[in-house]
Amino acid sequence: MTVVAVLGAGKIGELVLSGLLRAGWPAGKLLVTTRRSARGDELRERYGIRVVDNATAVAEAEVLAIAVKPQDADALLAEIGPKIPADKLIISLCAGLPTGFFAARLPEGTPVVRVMTNTPALVDEAMTAISAGPHATGEHLAVAEEMFKPLGATIRVPESQQDAVTALSGSGPAYFYLLVEAMIDAGILLGLPRQVAHELIVQTAIGSAVMLRDSGEHPVKLREAVTSPAGTTISAIRELENHGVRAALLAALEAARDRAREIAEQSS
Numbered sequence: 563m564t565v566v567a568v569l570g571a572g573k574i575g576e577l578v579l580s581g582l583l584r585a586g587w588p589a590g591k592l593l594v595t596t597r598r599s600a601r602g603d604e605l606r607e608r609y610g611i612r613v614v615d616n617a618t619a620v621a622e623a624e625v626l627a628i629a630v631k632p633q634d635a636d637a638l639l640a641e642i643g644p645k646i647p648a649d650k651l652i653i654s655l656c657a658g659l660p661t662g663f664f665a666a667r668l669p670e671g672t673p674v675v676r677v678m679t680n681t682p683a684l685v686d687e688a689m690t691a692i693s694a695g696p697h698a699t700g701e702h703l704a705v706a707e708e709m710f711k712p713l714g715a716t717i718r719v720p721e722s723q724q725d726a727v728t729a730l731s732g733s734g735p736a737y738f739y740l741l742v743e744a745m746i747d748a749g750i751l752l753g754l755p756r757q758v759a760h761e762l763i764v765q766t767a768i769g770s771a772v773m774l775r776d777s778g779e780h781p782v783k784l785r786e787a788v789t790s791p792a793g794t795t796i797s798a799i800r801e802l803e804n805h806g807v808r809a810a811l812l813a814a815l816e817a818a819r820d821r822a823r824e825i826a827e828q829s830s
């Protein structure tokens with residue numbers, strides 16, 4: 563198995579690391595780097611993996627997964643970029659940063675793959691979108707898939723779609739949590755105890771998600787099956803449409819996509 567180093571093991575880096583370990587990736591084939599030594603100690607204790615400096619990670623690992631904040635990527639690449647042999651595979655987890663950003667700071671010919679995952683990776687239900695950047699071949703994409711498949715589903719997309727992916731599935735869990743939070747509030751408004759409202763909505767969300775995934779039906783069909791003539795559901799749907807929920811989602815995701823573009827521009 564490939565030796566993978568996670569450079570900048572913060573929240574997302576740890577999420578990848580813990581997923582790889584759950585999937586049976588040998589701890590001996592994983593390295594991490596951190597900026598603060600206390601963070602390194604924490605990870606060493608929690609996972610029994612080696613915490614090294616960036617130069618050692620570059621020397622020993624075949625795959626370098628970069629998980630620093632986009633605004634820290636420039637400094638990291640200034641430190642290690644010129645030392646990276648061109649046969650290492652760079653996997654960027656940095657939201658919004660185009661692969662061209664890395665290519666410009668790495669030796670000519672270094673393969674770069676861009677990955678956008680999401681936080682349900684913590685329960686092995688991530689959605690991870692993988693794009694080939696400069697010099698990345700099918701084999702490089704397959705390595706990225708081998709790393710991210712145990713964390714959930716993966717999909718290959720052209721890099722030009724990554725800002726949209728960031729808006730949809732990268733930020734997506736937050737929209738569902740907001741919806742669930744609002745529905746629990748609605749339950750309280752209707753007089754239900756908070757715990758009961760919480761239980762009702764969380765299980766309804768899980769059941770609906772599993773049906774969406776496993777039935778293969780279009781969401782419109784599934785919604786129609788719960789919407790009887792002159793019934794309760796259609797009364798609620800009329801209010802959702804009156805309040806522009808559909809239009810709000812279109813505008814919200816467009817704003818997230820635009821923000822991803824802005825971050826990329828500010829970082830380059």
Ligand SMILES: NC(=O)c1ccc[n+]([C@@H]2O[C@H](COP(=O)([O-])OP(=O)(O)OC[C@H]3O[C@@H](n4cnc5c(N)ncnc54)[C@H](OP(=O)(O)O)[C@@H]3O)[C@@H](O)[C@H]2O)c1
Nearest residue numbers: 570572573574596597598629630631632656657678679680
């Ligand atoms: N794909 C997704 O689902 C998704 C979701 C959110 C975020 N992201 C992306 O994932 C990246 C990380 O986000 P995060 O929320 O995990 O941030 P985070 O918790 O701040 O993690 C970044 C880590 O990198 C460390 N670091 C910074 N510079 C370093 C250097 N030169 N050498 C070694 N370590 C360094 C930081 O150390 P300190 O703690 O000492 O500062 C921090 O622990 C971002 O680029 C973000 O865009 C992706």
